[in-house]
Amino acid sequence: MKKVVALLFAAILAIGLTACGTSSDSNSGGGSKDGEVKKLVMGFVPSQDSDEIADTVEPLADKLGEELGVEVEGKVMTSYSALVEAMGSNQVQIGFLPAFGYVLANEKHGVEVILKSERYGSGTYKAQYVVRADSGIESLEDMEGKTWAIPDLTSTSGFLFPAAQIMDEFGVEDVQSGFFSNTVEAGGHDNAIISVYEGDADVATTFDDARTAVEEDYPDVMDKLKVVEYTDEIPNDTISLTKELSDEWKKKIKDTFLSFNDDEEMIKIMNEVYSWDAIIEAEDSEYDVVRSTYEKFKESISVDDM
Incomplete structure (x- = not known):
């Protein structure tokens, strides 16, 4: 069995089943049929300590x-899969x-992207492959047979793009047993780095440069760990909304977030949480590159494999 891909699709299937089993009427505020909103919940997945x-x-x-x-509540979720589920049931x-979480949420639940992050003046970024500086690993080829730490199976930079790159470059369908010897789902970019x-x-795939997220607790991390390789450009992470919200509320939320670009305190918070330097507009079509990468996995596994 194509193990990693099967695990990915199992996670995706769980998203769909959980959402189907939960009525959107059970939400704590959200959008209702008449457009009334009593409370909004914002969902985050930790790239650092959850309590922080x-x-x-x-x-x-x-x-x-x-x-x-x-009223707006900020809710920290356990994983991107859990966040997609929560948006599918309108609990968030x-x-x-x-990017990949958005593509899944859009495909399964009609979630709509309105904004995305800007970092260092760019709306895109790359995933990185991180190894110990003394590991002797100098290239992707050297990673074959090693243990791979990923943040989450639905992480764009942590799983999707690196796995697709390895599939393309080495002609493997099963990234785990066909290339890596083992895969550890670390539960966050910081935890993958720490692993x-x-x-x-032996190697972690994360956003660039996730090492800085653990530098306070691991002051020598920049010396102990090195970046060996990068993926192609990936569209930045999003602020996305559930389909239950009216167009009027979507516009209000979008305009309010954009206004935070002029609020130094708010941008500082965005930077502390996800290293956002600014909030910029986003279009669904920008994520087509992620959809096409996702298709590689759809094509590499049949229903009988799952």
């Missing part, structure tokens, strides 16, 4: 609620989704 993110996003939720005139209305630092994995 919860504390950091609280002022952002408060400010957004103040501007919109409704505003999702900070990575390599502590010797629990």
